[in-house]
Amino acid sequence: xxxxxxxxxxxxxxxxxxxxxxxxxxxxxxxxxxxxxxxxxxxxxxxxxxxxxxxxxxxxxxxxxxxxxxxxxxxxxxxxxxxxxxxxxxxxxxxxxxxxxxxxxxxxxxxxxxxxxxxxxxxxxxxxxxxxxxxxxxxxxxxxxxxxxxxxxxxxxxxxxxxxxxxxxxxxxxxxxxxxxxxxxxxxxxxxxxxxxxxxxxxxxxxxxxxxxxxxxxxxxxxxxxxxxxxxxxxxxxxxxxxxxxxxxxxxxxxxxxxxxxxxxxxxxxxxxxxxxxxxxxxxxxxxxxxxxxxxxxxxxxxxxxxxxxxxxxxxxxxxxxxxxxxxxxxxxxxxxxxxxxx
Numbered sequence: 001x002x003x004x005x006x007x008x009x010x011x012x013x014x015x016x017x018x019x020x021x022x023x024x025x026x027x028x029x030x031x032x033x034x035x036x037x038x039x040x041x042x043x044x045x046x047x048x049x050x051x052x053x054x055x056x057x058x059x060x061x062x063x064x065x066x067x068x069x070x071x072x073x074x075x076x077x078x079x080x081x082x083x084x085x086x087x088x089x090x091x092x093x094x095x096x097x098x099x100x101x102x103x104x105x106x107x108x109x110x111x112x113x114x115x116x117x118x119x120x121x122x123x124x125x126x127x128x129x130x131x132x133x134x135x136x137x138x139x140x141x142x143x144x145x146x147x148x149x150x151x152x153x154x155x156x157x158x159x160x161x162x163x164x165x166x167x168x169x170x171x172x173x174x175x176x177x178x179x180x181x182x183x184x185x186x187x188x189x190x191x192x193x194x195x196x197x198x199x200x201x202x203x204x205x206x207x208x209x210x211x212x213x214x215x216x217x218x219x220x221x222x223x224x225x226x227x228x229x230x231x232x233x234x235x236x237x238x239x240x241x242x243x244x245x246x247x248x249x250x251x252x253x254x255x256x257x258x259x260x261x262x263x264x265x266x267x268x269x270x271x272x273x274x275x276x277x278x279x280x281x282x283x284x285x286x287x288x289x290x291x292x293x294x295x296x297x298x299x300x301x302x303x304x305x306x307x308x309x310x311x312x313x314x315x316x317x318x319x320x321x322x323x324x325x326x327x328x329x330x331x332x333x334x335x336x337x338x339x340x341x342x343x
Contacts, residue, residue: 037067038231038238041079041091044072045195046264046278048114048249049092054267061245062238076100076148079226083108089231090242092223094149099314101226102327109232109335112225112243113290113306118212120281121150121221122197123157124205125189126182134161134209143173143187147322149221152313153211154191155320156219179203194281195274220309232335240338247342250284287342296336307331 040058042049049070052058059068071088073079076097082088084106092114101108123142125131131140134157144150155165173181175196181187182200190200201207211221225243232239253260257279264275290296297304307330314326327333 036063036065036235036238037069038062038090038235038242039069039071039082039088040242041073041082041088042070043074043092044268046260046268046270046275047092047282048246048253050268051249051252051260051263052245054263057249058242058245062241066238080106080108083226083228086228086230088228089235090225090227090239093226094223095221095310095313096147096149096152096317096322098224098226099310099317099327100323102330102333103314103323103325107229108226109229109333110224110296110306111227111232111239111335111338112246113285113295114223114225114246116283116285117149117153117221117223118281118283119207119210120197120278120283121153121191121193121211122207123154123189123191123209124197124200125208126185126187127204127206129188131189131208134158134163137189138163138167139169140188141169141171141186142189142191143171143178143181144191145174146170146172147317149211149223150191150193152316153214153219153221155316156214156217157191157209160214160217194278195270198274198277219312220305221313222306222309227335232338236338240341243338244342247287250282253279253282254284287339290339291336291343296334296339299335299337299340302329302331304331304334306334310334 040049042053053070062068073082073091076093079088079091079093080097080101098110131137137158142154144154158165158168171181171187173187173190175192178190178192178196179199182190182203182205192200214221225246227239257276260279261272261276264270265272268275285295291298294305296306310330311326314323314330317323318326
């Protein structure tokens, strides 16, 4: 059965226990001698990386002389531990764990906006629980994976109606544990992403808030592509090839979601409607838009929409005790030079 979780705790000190995973899962593959090799992380959902796996397109994009290894991950900390040990080169990641890597000085860079989080992450409430709006959540049990984008979005959503985290009961649940808690009536609501979100809706739930609704208040949440710095220095051609192929796949998700569903359903052995839902709630932008001041901006700029959004999230992580300090200069971690070559 496909695992549904994709992110875990952010606390860096606790994450070095994942090093054993990194060494066992990645070490053997990296030992083989290759002229060029790219180790690419992927989460177990109907996302663009799995579309590339299903169709074999990333190998074609990078070239027959490149050994392309796809390695499954289930959390941001796994990605960061692997990159810290030079065992992973590129992967999509949530902005929260990415910020922690910046604060810790990990030699990685954000090189691309993977997707914008809108309706793909939402607050689902149990039908019949007497919850019709955010204000009704006072005193209720809400499940979400802590230290993730949904945790950040949930607290931001509560603040829009004057509620603090102490006025609700937050329950730390991995995505793959969410359904069991829901079925056992252990929680009244859940803030979560697809495909779990869709399962909860089918199990008597209703969406009352989506992450996209935070945008008017200036809160932008997105997933990014993070790259190990040494890899982009040694193989800039492979980074560019990866991003160009990702951009091509993004166009398929935007324009031909039915094709995505037809490909991903048998590959991941999931219902076609689930794959179609993921495709339709995957919101991406073009490299031209990405290069605008509202997003990553031109290479080397000190201020951009992404930098501003990350600064707001970093402040949240520090104030909530999830990160000891915010990075001094977020702009140096954002590298739009590859996107520039795609415009």
